[in-house]
Amino acid sequence: MRKIREVIVVEGRYDKNTLAQTVDATVITLGGFSVFNDKEKLAFLRRLAEKQGLIVLTDSDGAGFVIRNYLKGALPKGLVKQAYIPDIHGKERRKRAPGKEGKLGVEGMRPEVLLEALRRAGATFLDEEEHADERGEPITKADLFMLGLTGGENSAERRKALLKKLDLPEHLTANALLEALNLLYDKEHFFSLVKQELE
Numbered sequence: 001m002r003k004i005r006e007v008i009v010v011e012g013r014y015d016k017n018t019l020a021q022t023v024d025a026t027v028i029t030l031g032g033f034s035v036f037n038d039k040e041k042l043a044f045l046r047r048l049a050e051k052q053g054l055i056v057l058t059d060s061d062g063a064g065f066v067i068r069n070y071l072k073g074a075l076p077k078g079l080v081k082q083a084y085i086p087d088i089h090g091k092e093r094r095k096r097a098p099g100k101e102g103k104l105g106v107e108g109m110r111p112e113v114l115l116e117a118l119r120r121a122g123a124t125f126l127d128e129e130e131h132a133d134e135r136g137e138p139i140t141k142a143d144l145f146m147l148g149l150t151g152g153e154n155s156a157e158r159r160k161a162l163l164k165k166l167d168l169p170e171h172l173t174a175n176a177l178l179e180a181l182n183l184l185y186d187k188e189h190f191f192s193l194v195k196q197e198l199e
Contacts, residue, residue: 002115005124006053006081009045011067014094015057015106022111023118026052030067042074049079055121057083057114059105060169069173083121084180085109086167120184137187141178147194150174162194 004025010016016027028045035041048054056071058064068082085106091098092108099105106114119125144150149159159177163170168180181190 003126004055004118005126006055007045007048008055008057008083008118009071010057010106011059011064012107014092015059018107018109019057019114022114032063033067035067036070045071046075049075053079053081053124055081055083055118055123057085057106057117057121059099059103060085060087060171061099061101061103061105062171064105065169065171081121081123081183082176082179083117083123084169084172085113085117087164087169088113120180122183139178139181139185139187139190141174143187143191144174144178147191149177149194166193 001024002022004023007026007028008019008023009028009030010019011030011032013029016029019025019027026048028048030041031038045054054075056068058068071080072082085104088104088108089098089102090104090108091102092104109117141150145152147158149155149162159174160170163172163177166184168177172180185193
């Protein structure tokens, strides 16, 4: 059981149950869209973000991204990390039918997938020695444009192909993509990946 310093925020109690079997961390449920009208919960999340840092881990469907984007605007920047699960099609065991987009949510992910999502987000694993982050130059919007991933003909298709290859959810906006890429790759590694993939 890996111990994580940050508080992890998930949509519902089934997500929380799954995480509780994977990591030793404080996990807060949002209650889905009800968080939009819950000023007390938002104030609580702000306090937690300032004290310990927060990791937002929502499903990779459209609804998950609506909640994620709302929290991005409502919580202090720099204190909130974004963890993304990959798009995996299927249905959770407890459900009769798959969700609207046919994707597994947080509750349907295997423990190693969740750990990798948290690691990629920059979670602080308390059972590891902290290594200094030796990242090189960051990836910029100009880089995405130059690589034909934004603002050009076929850029949406190229971006979609790249997201699939990198195991990132298809609903990422250009800004969220940039944030995720900078968490996962240095510029040089990213450029070589894109060239292999898209040429």
